[in-house]
Amino acid sequence: MIINGVMIDATFAEAFPMKATRLIITAHNAKWAMISAQAFTGFATSVIACGCEAGIERVLSPEETPDGRDGVAILIFAMGGKGLAKQVETRAGQCILTSPTSALFAGIDSDKPIALGKNLRYFGDGFQIAKVINGRRYWRIPVMDGEFLTEETTGMVSAVGGGNFLVLAESQGQALAACEVAIEAMQQQADIIMPFPGGVV
Structure with a gap:
């Protein structure tokens, strides 16, 4: 998809x-x-x-x-x-x-x-x-x-805990940028948390 x-x-x-x-x-x-x-x-x-x-x-x-x-x-x-x-x-x-x-x-x-x-x-x-x-x-x-x-x-x-997804990218910077955008989107939702540092692990 x-x-x-x-x-x-x-x-x-x-x-x-x-x-x-x-x-x-x-x-x-x-x-x-x-x-x-x-x-x-x-x-x-x-x-x-x-x-x-x-x-x-x-x-x-x-x-x-x-x-x-x-x-x-x-x-x-x-x-x-x-x-x-x-x-x-x-x-x-x-x-x-x-x-x-x-x-x-x-x-x-x-x-x-x-x-x-x-x-x-x-x-x-x-x-x-x-x-x-x-x-x-x-x-x-x-x-x-x-x-x-x-x-x-x-x-x-x-x-339910532990839900995650893997981000694969051509560079570390691209992967981190994608994760940051994903976290910003998830922070708009109620009833969830992303407990690792910055929501990324």
């Missing part, structure tokens, strides 16, 4: 079943929401050595977030539910709880919840406060800049 003058061989592309969740990070402004998201998704290129695959899905406007602030949606994938839950909790505690003005919300609903703020609340040393709003439990955890708000759980869903 030829599309836009490019020969495409529709053949095998690696893919495998995974478990995933989507989180929404908000902050005082878009800069700090992105800083939190980048910290959380750092060193998450492959489940082989990183424990999960994670990346930024897209930037969210205040109209799209639970607390009406600037936000970023991230996706996290792992080979199983137990591994996913551990990665979410560890990364949230080290990268979002510690980030100034941040808040953390479930970005997807599911009948299979995993902990989000459920255990992070213990960082409040007994001063944390639970609030139930519209049937959803949140935790307000005191931190140095005020309080960290987090939803108690997030949904876990079945997902």
Whole structure:
């Protein structure tokens, strides 16, 4: 098949079943929401050595977030539910709880919840406060800049990871340019991430 003058061989592309969740990070402004998201998704290129695959899905406007602030949606994938839950909790505690003005919300609903703020609340040393709003439990955890708000759980869903395609070109520069254009096109889509550096490996 030829599309836009490019020969495409529709053949095998690696893919495998995974478990995933989507989180929404908000902050005082878009800069700090992105800083939190980048910290959380750092060193998450492959489940082989990183424990999960994670990346930024897209930037969210205040109209799209639970607390009406600037936000970023991230996706996290792992080979199983137990591994996913551990990665979410560890990364949230080290990268979002510690980030100034941040808040953390479930970005997807599911009948299979995993902990989000459920255990992070213990960082409040007994001063944390639970609030139930519209049937959803949140935790307000005191931190140095005020309080960290987090939803108690997030949904876990079945997902697909590892999809790829090979780019063959006459030179390294041409191959890289083609990959960059492909990544730019994929970044316009919702519900996907490209976790390797620049989306290319």
